[in-house]
Amino acid sequence: MCITASELTKRFNGITALNGISFRIGCGEAAALLGPNGAGKTTTLRIFAGLLKPDSGSAYVCSFDVQRQPREAKACLGYLPEDAVPFLNLTVRENLEYVAVLRGLSDSVVDDAIRLLGLEDLADRTAGSLSRGNRQRLAIALAIMHRPRVLLLDEPLNYLDIPTQESVIRLFRELNASGSTLFVSTHIMSIAERLTSRVIMISKGVIVWQGTMDELKDNAASAGERIEEVVARLMK
Amino acid sequence: MRFLRIIYFEIKQLYSKWFLAILITVLAIYAFTSFGVGSGNPRLILYNLNYLIIILLILYLSTSFAVVRPMIDVVFTTQVDPVEYYIARAIATGFIYPIAMIMITMPTLRPGLDLAYYVAILLLLLGFLILFTANIQLIPWRSKILLSIPIFVIIILGYIKPELSPLYGLVRPGPIYVFYALALLALSIATIPRQGIRELTTNAYGVLGEQPPIMPRRLGARPIGLPRTPWGIAWVTSTTNLTFMMNSPQGSRAVSMRINIFIILMPLTISFAIAYCIVALLIHNTGAQVFLSSYSFYIIYLMLYAFSASTISYERLWLSLSIDPTRYFRYRMGARTLITAITLLPWITAYALQGMYFRPAVYLAAALVSAVMTSPVLSWFIAAYVGQPQVRELQMMQRPMMYSLRALLMLLFIFIAISIYMTPYALALLAVYYQGLAILWPISAALTAVLLIASAAFLYYAVVSESGRGMWAWLVNRLSEDGYV
Numbered sequence: 001m002c003i004t005a006s007e008l009t010k011r012f013n014g015i016t017a018l019n020g021i022s023f024r025i026g027c028g029e030a031a032a033l034l035g036p037n038g039a040g041k042t043t044t045l046r047i048f049a050g051l052l053k054p055d056s057g058s059a060y061v062c063s064f065d066v067q068r069q070p071r072e073a074k075a076c077l078g079y080l081p082e083d084a085v086p087f088l089n090l091t092v093r094e095n096l097e098y099v100a101v102l103r104g105l106s107d108s109v110v111d112d113a114i115r116l117l118g119l120e121d122l123a124d125r126t127a128g129s130l131s132r133g134n135r136q137r138l139a140i141a142l143a144i145m146h147r148p149r150v151l152l153l154d155e156p157l158n159y160l161d162i163p164t165q166e167s168v169i170r171l172f173r174e175l176n177a178s179g180s181t182l183f184v185s186t187h188i189m190s191i192a193e194r195l196t197s198r199v200i201m202i203s204k205g206v207i208v209w210q211g212t213m214d215e216l217k218d219n220a221a222s223a224g225e226r227i228e229e230v231v232a233r234l235m236k
Numbered sequence: 237m238r239f240l241r242i243i244y245f246e247i248k249q250l251y252s253k254w255f256l257a258i259l260i261t262v263l264a265i266y267a268f269t270s271f272g273v274g275s276g277n278p279r280l281i282l283y284n285l286n287y288l289i290i291i292l293l294i295l296y297l298s299t300s301f302a303v304v305r306p307m308i309d310v311v312f313t314t315q316v317d318p319v320e321y322y323i324a325r326a327i328a329t330g331f332i333y334p335i336a337m338i339m340i341t342m343p344t345l346r347p348g349l350d351l352a353y354y355v356a357i358l359l360l361l362l363g364f365l366i367l368f369t370a371n372i373q374l375i376p377w378r379s380k381i382l383l384s385i386p387i388f389v390i391i392i393l394g395y396i397k398p399e400l401s402p403l404y405g406l407v408r409p410g411p412i413y414v415f416y417a418l419a420l421l422a423l424s425i426a427t428i429p430r431q432g433i434r435e436l437t438t439n440a441y442g443v444l445g446e447q448p449p450i451m452p453r454r455l456g457a458r459p460i461g462l463p464r465t466p467w468g469i470a471w472v473t474s475t476t477n478l479t480f481m482m483n484s485p486q487g488s489r490a491v492s493m494r495i496n497i498f499i500i501l502m503p504l505t506i507s508f509a510i511a512y513c514i515v516a517l518l519i520h521n522t523g524a525q526v527f528l529s530s531y532s533f534y535i536i537y538l539m540l541y542a543f544s545a546s547t548i549s550y551e552r553l554w555l556s557l558s559i560d561p562t563r564y565f566r567y568r569m570g571a572r573t574l575i576t577a578i579t580l581l582p583w584i585t586a587y588a589l590q591g592m593y594f595r596p597a598v599y600l601a602a603a604l605v606s607a608v609m610t611s612p613v614l615s616w617f618i619a620a621y622v623g624q625p626q627v628r629e630l631q632m633m634q635r636p637m638m639y640s641l642r643a644l645l646m647l648l649f650i651f652i653a654i655s656i657y658m659t660p661y662a663l664a665l666l667a668v669y670y671q672g673l674a675i676l677w678p679i680s681a682a683l684t685a686v687l688l689i690a691s692a693a694f695l696y697y698a699v700v701s702e703s704g705r706g707m708w709a710w711l712v713n714r715l716s717e718d719g720y721v
Binding site for chain 2: 046049050051052053066067070071072074075077078079081083084085086087088089090094095097098099101102103104128139142
């Protein structure tokens with residue numbers, strides 16, 4: 001298993017964000033984390049990224065406990081936060097070079113990442129001068145440049161124009177096909193459908209449904225509903 | 237190699253080439269011109285070193301936040317050793333220290349064994365100052381005060397008994413000072429908040445993001461409801477907001493709470509002003525009175541600008557300026573000016589009282605009144621011009637504050653302004669020292685009156701007059717360009 005949640009619980013000032021959720025995602029799988037606003041999706045991803053400590057329970061990435069073996073776990077994962085902020089005072093290229101240094105990668109990955117995200121024309125511009133969409137492209141490049149075994153994506157297509165959305169979806173699919181595990185938090189069903197084959201649905205901090213995307217589609221077909229309507233019903 | 241490259245990229249984020257080039261040029265000119273003076277007057281060099289450390293401490297502790305958003309979104313998601321990264325960033329943040337310290341102490345250099353001692357002391361002291369500053373930045377308030385004591389002791393020793401200051405080793409190098417500096421470096425390494433750093437890298441959103449419930453009654457803030465008038469809202473939101481680090485069972489946390497700022501500020505300013513009055517009463521030497529009064533004014537003035545400017549980072553343009561930006565800024569500046577006046581009233585009183593037996597101090601009281609009328613407005617314009625980043629989620633800046641050419645220009649502006657404010661005081665001092673220059677007393681008084689009238693006119697233009705609309709429009713535009721939303 002590449003991602004394992006075991007009885008994860010997290011409270012913020014007495015409000016339960018996660019209430020003992022457990023699930024497993026196998027290596028090479030692509031799973032979507034769906035849920036309404038405030039369901040605990042971002043909290044779950046932050047726990048797996050090693051940026052938030054659960055009150056109880058454990059989170060494992062590549063079989064490493066993210067709290068007890070954070071460096072091993074972080075070497076294995078790439079994380080794209082929602083509204084990610086790169087180094088705004090550095091250029092696009094310097095951002096990538098810096099992360100290559102932090103991750104102990106050779107400089108050749110920098111050019112690869114620039115090419116993959118189509119950042120050639122922006123390479124010498126400071127990140128602070130980029131539009132929000134181009135900044136998101138840079139953030140994606142920073143998250144994938146080391147070809148992580150596990151990729152945690154929080155609303156990955158935010159701010160991107162339609163052509164870029166298509167190329168980014170293609171990129172994520174290629175990464176998944178080459179063995180990377182995708183764990184995507186989103187509230188847009190069409191993105192989940194195109195990127196993942198499995199669904200974990202949470203609401204008010206508990207898992208309300210999990211299964212394959214095909215099962216979800218079958219449920220919709222048998223009920224004569226759109227997939228979004230089925231999801232909305234399950235989340236209530 | 238990796239460590240050095242991390243330092244390189246952090247320096248690139250913090251300093252512009254122009255800033256470094258001009259800083260080095262200015263300090264090189266200083267070193268060149270003071271070659272003749274320095275070797276014969278080590279105390280002067282030491283005073284300059286002390287002064288440099290005070291300025292850098294105010295600069296670092298007020299403007300350069302220890303944690304910025306890209307650290308969490310990018311650095312802490314990588315496998316980099318958190319302590320290694322922390323030290324690299326501390327070195328980058330304190331990059332001005334080695335440049336300035338070398339330039340200031342260069343005139344005292346002598347070849348031979350002294351040079352070897354000098355290099356050793358310099359490296360060890362740099363390590364101490366850089367790490368210690370970073371440690372103070374990162375730890376909670378309670379420990380901050382405790383950890384600041386060694387720095388304060390070093391600064392005070394530099395003035396009252398220079399030979400006991402470790403900085404003296406840079407002007408009169410010797411083996412004892414090498415051990416002294418080594419001990420200080422060991423202290424700074426021992427006080428690296430390793431646990432806090434590790435917690436930050438594995439629980440950043442917990443440490444920085446979790447806000448405790450508001451405890452309004454105990455802290456003197458309104459529990460619910462805001463006043464219904466624009467002035468009332470501007471006043472309450474200006475006086476009941478504060479962000480600070482506090483201890484919790486899980487470690488240190490950045491907390492933004494509704495606290496009446498007067499509960500924090502007034503005890504501080506009143507106690508320091510009383511202590512100042514007592515010290516001033518006990519001193520009979522005119523030279524000591526000059527040193528005490530001018531130095532304290534300098535520090536108050538710099539701190540006033542540094543802290544007053546920092547609050548702009550918490551502004552939300554889309555919300556605050558949605559109706560009428562000029563009206564909003566006028567109310568906000570009115571509230572800020574009143575807060576500054578109340579907070580500095582103990583110091584204005586202290587200088588006025590000192591003026592009863594050391595007459596020039598009266599002019600510092602008047603200068604402070606002028607500063608109260610101008611600094612709340614000017615500090616925000618300076619911050620916007622320099623490009624001070626906005627604080628958004630997690631009470632963090634979106635990017636580190638960059639030391640640029642603009643920052644240098646604004647620093648120059650602040651020093652020119654303080655020189656103007658202190659001119660009546662300086663003229664009064666001349667009159668004290670040279671009886672024949674008694675004519676300077678009325679000139680000082682007239683100049684003070686001019687400064688007070690000019691400051692009041694500026695305040696009227698910015699806060700009351702409709703014709704100040706243009707300057708607020710500039711500020712809104714500038715903040716938008718700085719990425720404020």
